[in-house]
Amino acid sequence: MLILPEGLTLQGTSAAPRGRGIVATRVFRPGERLSIALGARFGSSFSITAREGGGHKAECKVFKRVRAEGHDFLPTPVRALVQGLLRPEMIAEVQGHVGGFRRASGKLWADTELQAMAALHYLGRETNARSLAEAIEVSCKLQVNSFNRLDEDVGQTGLFMNPHLAMVNHSCIPNAFVQFISRQAVLHAYREINKDEEVEISYIAPDVENLQDYQESSLGTNESLGATVEKIFPLFSNSLVGLNESDKQKQLCQGWTACKPFLDSHTPAHAVEPLPSVLLDATVYFGEQGNFTSALSICCFLATQVDPYKAAAPFAPQRVKGLLMIAKLLSNTAPADPHPSLSSIKTLTLGKSLWGGISKVLGKMDQATVCQVLLELVVYYAPAAHSKEWALFRAAKDLLDDIEALQDREMEDALVKAFLRNPNGAEERLFFEQVVLGPIRELSAFCFDVMDNEFGSKP
Numbered sequence: 001m002l003i004l005p006e007g008l009t010l011q012g013t014s015a016a017p018r019g020r021g022i023v024a025t026r027v028f029r030p031g032e033r034l035s036i037a038l039g040a041r042f043g044s045s046f047s048i049t050a051r052e053g054g055g056h057k058a059e060c061k062v063f064k065r066v067r068a069e070g071h072d073f074l075p076t077p078v079r080a081l082v083q084g085l086l087r088p089e090m091i092a093e094v095q096g097h098v099g100g101f102r103r104a105s106g107k108l109w110a111d112t113e114l115q116a117m118a119a120l121h122y123l124g125r126e127t128n129a130r131s132l133a134e135a136i137e138v139s140c141k142l143q144v145n146s147f148n149r150l151d152e153d154v155g156q157t158g159l160f161m162n163p164h165l166a167m168v169n170h171s172c173i174p175n176a177f178v179q180f181i182s183r184q185a186v187l188h189a190y191r192e193i194n195k196d197e198e199v200e201i202s203y204i205a206p207d208v209e210n211l212q213d214y215q216e217s218s219l220g221t222n223e224s225l226g227a228t229v230e231k232i233f234p235l236f237s238n239s240l241v242g243l244n245e246s247d248k249q250k251q252l253c254q255g256w257t258a259c260k261p262f263l264d265s266h267t268p269a270h271a272v273e274p275l276p277s278v279l280l281d282a283t284v285y286f287g288e289q290g291n292f293t294s295a296l297s298i299c300c301f302l303a304t305q306v307d308p309y310k311a312a313a314p315f316a317p318q319r320v321k322g323l324l325m326i327a328k329l330l331s332n333t334a335p336a337d338p339h340p341s342l343s344s345i346k347t348l349t350l351g352k353s354l355w356g357g358i359s360k361v362l363g364k365m366d367q368a369t370v371c372q373v374l375l376e377l378v379v380y381y382a383p384a385a386h387s388k389e390w391a392l393f394r395a396a397k398d399l400l401d402d403i404e405a406l407q408d409r410e411m412e413d414a415l416v417k418a419f420l421r422n423p424n425g426a427e428e429r430l431f432f433e434q435v436v437l438g439p440i441r442e443l444s445a446f447c448f449d450v451m452d453n454e455f456g457s458k459p
């Protein structure tokens with residue numbers, strides 16, 4: 001019997017077309033936490049020598065068998081299944097749709113069967129029709145109900161299962177989303193949720209850790225890319241990981257060409273894939289090269305022309321990340337130098353007129369004030385996007401401290417504080433439009449030229 005947190009109730013039956021679902025019994029404000037759930041972390045494929053303490057005793061025997069066969073590694077789905085079979089109570093009430101898996105694709109069913117056999121083998125259990133059926137059911141349950149996520153300790157993919165969260169149904173227009181904080185999963189309202197309204201998350205939203213069965217590709221958080229802009233780029237994309245510079249360029253040229261139909265149509269569709277992903281990859285590419293100016297104009301475009309359409313809530317995690325990214329890049333591009341030295345090859349590859357245009361905007365804008373406002377927005381929205389424990393929240397706080405320590409900014413600081421106190425006041429809006437939004441829009445206008453310049457011009 002599931003006992004849900006205050007404000008939520010379980011409705012429906014597993015026989016209903018959508019099965020059971022979670023319904024709000026009171027109003028939740030946008031960004032408000034609906035629940036914090038502890039869950040079982042399954043899988044997390046790992047090197048056995050690295051982390052085997054602290055688990056279920058029976059798992060030690062599994063590790064011994066794996067090692068005895070000359071392996072030091074158990075793939076995530078098999079380890080997850082081993083753990084699921086050892087803790088059946090965690091998944092007793094969730095759906096498995098075994099029939100659906102059997103009917104789905106040959107490969108999915110063959111993988112599921114193979115994983116079930118491997119798990120039984122390493123558990124030392126006999127493989128007969130009954131044990132195989134049990135293992136297959138547990139595997140299906142894990143695939144239907146687990147969140148696919150990275151393990152922050154080891155940086156590898158694992159699964160997260162919580163019986164409450166497993167009851168949340170999918171919507172392409174969700175009213176809630178899940179964020180992971182250490183071992184907890186936090187369910188936030190994405191917009192206002194009314195009493196008696198069903199709580200729904202998107203299983204396919206790229207920014208939240210997705211339910212595993214719907215996740216074909218993920219953005220991931222591979223920290224190894226973080227050498228350039230203090231580990232912030234990896235929060236965006238990892239699809240170029242492992243490629244050398246020339247292959248990255250080639251992949252981006254292909255991606256940029258694939259984007260052209262979306263740009264050249266009468267109604268440009270900037271939030272439609274592959275454009276957002278290609279632009280994200282391009283920021284990683286430019287960032288790795290130290291070409292922060294190009295990365296900046298793309299990030300400004302994403303923040304103004306893409307993210308607000310992909311995620312309407314201003315506290316949506318990707319939007320908060322985008323704001324911090326712009327602030328970081330601005331601090332890497334200041335002060336603007338109208339005559340870049342010959343040594344700044346990456347800047348010169350932009351071409352004289354493009355560089356001239358961007359540097360003119362950088363030269364006339366008040367970069368410290370823009371940074372300060374963006375960082376204040378990050379600090380304001382981060383708790384609703386995630387929590388105050390979010391690395392982005394702390395990074396923004398640290399940068400804000402640096403800005404506040406700057407000398408001779410009393411007037412600018414007062415304007416920022418006035419805006420924060422009353423963002424809808426006429427003068428304050430004007431300040432935001434002219435000092436912050438204006439330059440960001442101007443920088444975003446160079447995005448396509450920057451892309452054309454590096455990845456091929458318009459046909």
Ligand SMILES: C[S@@+](CC[C@H](N)C(=O)[O-])C[C@H]1O[C@@H](n2cnc3c(N)ncnc32)[C@H](O)[C@@H]1O
Nearest residue numbers: 014018019020095144145166167168169170171
């Ligand atoms: C994580 S479970 C959600 C809880 C589930 N309804 C139950 O009763 O256990 C995912 C399963 O719920 C059902 N489901 C979730 N969202 C749905 C939707 N929008 N339309 C139809 N079925 C949905 C599908 O059967 C899916 O495999």
